[in-house]
Amino acid sequence: MKAIVATRPEPHRVVDDDGNAEPYRPQLSIDDRVALAAAHDVAEEVTAVGIGGDPAKRCVRAALERGADEGLHVAYDPIEEAAGDKYATVLARVAARESPDVVVVGQSSSFAGSEIATFVGEQLDWPAATRVTRLGTPNIDTEVTVDQGELAVQRKLAIGRQEAVVVESPTVLGIDAGYTDPDRAPLSTIVAGQQAEIETVPLEDVAPGESRFSMSVGAATMEDVTPNERWGRGRPPRTGTVEQRIYRMLGRGTDEGTSAGERIDAPPEEAAEQVVDYLRRNELL
Template sequence: MRVFVGVKRAVDYAAKVRIQADKKAVDISNVKMAINPFCEIAVEEAVRLKEKKVAEEVVAVSIGPKQAQEVIRQALAMGADRGIHVTTDMRVDQELQPLAVAKIMAALTGEHDPSAWLLGKQAIDDDSNQVAQMLAGLLDWPQATFASEVEVSEDKKSATVTREIDGGLQTIEVPLPAVISADLRLNEPRYATLPNIMKAKKKKIDTVDAASLGVDLAGQIEVLEVSEPATREAGSKVEDVDALLAKLKADGLL
């Protein structure tokens, strides 16, 4: 089976971000970017499927400007076989929105015929958590979101997926092809080792212009303003439980 993995280039988890002067977006010029952590987990799972001889080919797909190739290279260094770079100059943290991303992926699906899409459950820039669900809807494939365990059946016709849900864990079986989204505890991604970093240079990345896919890329949501979270004000101390209750009541919280 062929597994497609989405890899998004997002602001690095440790980077300190600022808001643009016009308050229309986060300022991403000269901020350290990296592979979205949940996408990295998805890549790791796909590579493990390949190592278990369940998957024959793992293809890493990223949408974005030319620097998106950096995260594809990282996926290749982790063990993906080849990459597809869908080029666009739209900002992937807010201009290119989940529905357009899902439509791009659906268009690629028709052309390349993967047996599964493995995606991160969300990206840490826009935190939308929508692409996997929308992609499954567009393709009319089953979806298994928030996966913490993925087991593909011997005949490769279905997958048993353990999902992290509010009440605990839910185990479902989905026929393949399907869309699976990775939660935090699915695996611990490997480091890209030096020999694999070198080998990744020889792997192929195909480039496709997003505008050539016949997909409406326009956003459905307009960002009116981006603002910093309110600064937390200092708390106060109370003497005892009675005083606490009195204060909570006085503040209308109880």
């Protein structure tokens, strides 16, 4: 079985024996270390995938030092963290290219967390199981029948409740942080990982049309703005709630619905005073 594991950075801070803390630096997230251990439990060949800049590539190297067989870096210069749906899109494209039996994602990563596994499954049209706490024979009082090409999965439902399900390969797994406590790799594995080659592929080769800007924006939304014919022409509107009247005066809503208002660049107390003063001057309070 072949597995792909997402490797993502998260900030770590090291405190020495004297209590001095070093600046935060990105390292392979703890949840993705857990996911890597889960991938090794079910797959003979594991490919670590990093998406982003140098921190993502260092995470791929860290995964190789923990026993991953191959490393792939989808390279671009990020403006900020990638939006969850965009990250999942690129990961799904990598999976389509590599044809793994399973894609494994750390479920609770602080960066683009639990939605990643679901997004990837939707884009690939593969089954997805989230909050996975065990792979293989469940340790709860239930029986499952597993046929060839299927995988038994135990997953968390709520506190104190779990279920066992069977998913068909290929599949996507979101691994719960409580799956295991990942061990340190032996020295020979670390040395081999330091010497291993990492394949680097530009973002545009994997996901044509995506850019360093679109990766941070995520799904685009459009807002219809209705021109306000009453603005500056007579008294303000008198119907509707206070919020609706404000929106209409700003030209950003109608009687049937409203949209986001304008931002007041001031501290909360000052902004509140400005709003109240405006409403009183226009006899809206």
